[in-house]
Amino acid sequence: MVKVAEKHQKIEVQPSPLVASGQLVNFDIKGQIPKKLIKDRQRYKLDVYYEYDQQRESIGSLNFEFGEFIYEKGTPTINRQMSFPYSPKKEEGRLMVQGMAIDNKTGNTKYAAPKQIAVGLNTTPLLLVRNNAYDFIPDTYEEAAEKPATLTFYFEEDQAKLRNYIGSSLEVLDKYIADNVASQNITITASQAPNETGMAQARVKALETYYKNQLQINDYSNKKVNIKTEIEPENLELLQQKIQASALPKTDKQEVLTILNSDISVKEKLKALEKTNANDYLKQYVYPVMRTAEVTFNYNRNRKADYELYLLAKKIAEEKVPASVLTEEELQHAATLTPLLNEKRKFYEAAVKSTDKWPAYYNLGVVYTELARKEYRPKAKQALLAKAIHNLTFAGFRNPTAKVYYSLASAYHQRNDFLEALQYYDYAIKLGGSPEELQYIFADKAALEIEIGQYDDAIESLRYAGNSYQTNMNLGLSYMLKENYKGAQEFYTSALELKPNDALAYYSMAIIGARTQNEQMLESNLRQAVRADKSFTQKAINDLEFSDYRNKAAYKDALIK
Known part of the structure; x- marks a missing residue:
């Protein structure tokens, strides 16, 4: 046999x-x-x-x-x-x-x-550029001590029902209601998408009624509460702001803005928008984030000295004193006073237990991410990233913003859980943000799509990623993997204009030279890559892209001279 x-x-x-x-x-x-x-x-x-x-x-x-x-x-x-x-x-x-x-x-x-x-x-498909950079929430304790805090609520289309599942903003709202403070000044502001009617008023009413009812049941401090309400009905100005801050290409953006600034009725404007190239983007990424309400609280808190905050935080972490001796903001600030990641971890863990609010979960997630980056053992690294994901998920429940969901997507991305990462990149985009935020989210989403072989999807995502080095490098790689070598060369050239003397861009151009049998292109770009970064010498020696050129002068000269 x-x-x-x-x-x-x-x-x-x-x-x-x-x-x-x-x-x-x-x-x-x-x-x-x-x-x-x-x-x-x-x-x-x-x-x-x-x-x-x-x-x-x-x-x-x-x-x-x-x-x-x-x-x-x-x-x-x-x-x-x-x-x-x-x-x-x-x-x-x-x-x-x-x-x-x-x-x-x-x-x-x-x-x-x-x-x-x-x-x-x-290994050519691995020559992509990723960012996945997210850091601790900026420490603005001193500046923010007198500033208001805001909770954001999201609603389904044509709905004013408050979501009460675990991790929602409603759960955090209950904690504000129960706060033992002398007074609260509260502003409730609601908006609606252009294709909704009367929902802003209904959402304001739902939150105001809920707050007053819960206050009667759960407040024992007899604090003075002043509630102010504002509505933004069919706010086309808000829609224009969202469009201006979107990642839509300039031509699509201008088409939408022209319609919104025209003299036709609101109904006619909405019908006209449905016929634009931007319509799918509006439905997926703009309208959902206009169906919101915000509850803003204004507290007056006293600030302790840094040394006192640090010592009290250590005692809280060691369970020697109750967590109530520090406020949420004080405990978070104390974590910034130590450079040691494991000590930061203990402080943020204490903040999670005592406050159950999103900044503590988010910063704890960042700590675990930083620990994972320093870990060389694969299994331990995966375990640390799993803990980062756990905490960033809870941060997302409590504060569903582009920043938080981008960090969650990035953690999944680094853990090589590609489907989950792709889902959370999409969530982050839908939540909206500044043009810069959306551009780097789309850029890393495209990098992931390249990794899983979805080159057309990556090219589409990169339409919204701006004209950055990362965007041009990944467009170049996508086009090269689709064997559009002329287009790939143009993007790599643009990347070099943004980041001159970049070894990876030159090396990628050398591969194009090898694939197109252009020995002069191979030689000149490989030489530049090796001059910029000596590690590319060994990479070129092992790279199968150059296997047909091992004995040719163009290849040898590029590595030697």
Whole structure:
């Protein structure tokens, strides 16, 4: 059986060489053996593994027994999609199979000689640029001590019902209602999307009624409460502000603004907007964030000295004093007074327990992210990122903003949970933000789409990502992977204008030279890449993109001179 299989078996792998994309190497494998090898008492099996750096990593197997294969033109055939994790040390490995004949009754096995079916990894799809940068909330304790705090509520279309699930702003509102303070000045402001009627007034009323009812039930301090209400009905000015701050291309933005500034009725304007290129963007990313209400509180708090805050925070973290000795803002500020991440972690954990508010969860999530970045052990790193995600998720429940959901998407992205990351990038965009915020969210969303092979989606996302270095680099990579080499070269050139002497841009242009058989382009750009960053010398030596040029002067001269 082994001899017949070795002589007549057919194994195909696509792509070949293998390609690393994101943190996985995905490939399709097809195996065929002669029909006469299909027997009741014996079976033939192909083990698939990857061999690198004197190591063998098992991937899977093709097991030719009934129920595991199909007949393709009379030949037993198995098609499988397989993958294995990428790491740089696997770039010079090879994909192998080893056949074996197994006696089903006795378990006796005869092995065939191992056979190479693909060599090395093409790592060009990994030449993308990611940011995923998010940091602690800026420490504005001193400046913010006298400033108001705001809770934001989001509503479904044509709804004024308050959402009371765990983690909603309503849960936090209850804590404000129960605050033991002398007085509260509260402003409730509600708005509605242009395609809604009367909802701003209804939302204000719903929040005011809820607050007054809960105050009667839960307030024992007899504090003085002054409630002011404001509404923004069918506010086209607000819509214009949202459009101005959106990531829409200039032409689409101008088309919408022209309609909004025209003399036609509101109803006619809405119908006209439905016919624009921006309509889908408006429905997904603009209208939902106009269906809101805000409750603003104005508190007067006294500030303690930094040394006192730090010492009290340490005692809270050690459970030597109750958390109530510091306010939320004081405890958060105390965490900024130490450079030690583990001490920050303890302070923010204490803040989470005592305040249950979004800044504590958010900053604790950032601490775990920073700890993960310093961790070299893969399993420990994944565990720290999981804790970051846990806390950032709770921050998102309490403060659903673009900033918070971008950080959550980035944490998932760094953990290689790509589907979850993509979902939260989308949430962040829908929540809206400044043009700069939206641009870097779209830019990292596009980087993720490149990693999962969705190049057309990445190009679409990059339409809204501005004219940054990252945008041009990832457009260049997307076009190169789609084999539009002229377009790719134009974007890499633009990236170099924004970041001169960039090694990665030059190296990418050298790959275009190799793919288009332009030896002059290969040589000049590879030389520039190596001059800018010596590490690209070894990368070029191992890179399969240059395998056809190993013995050519253009390649050798670029690495030497």
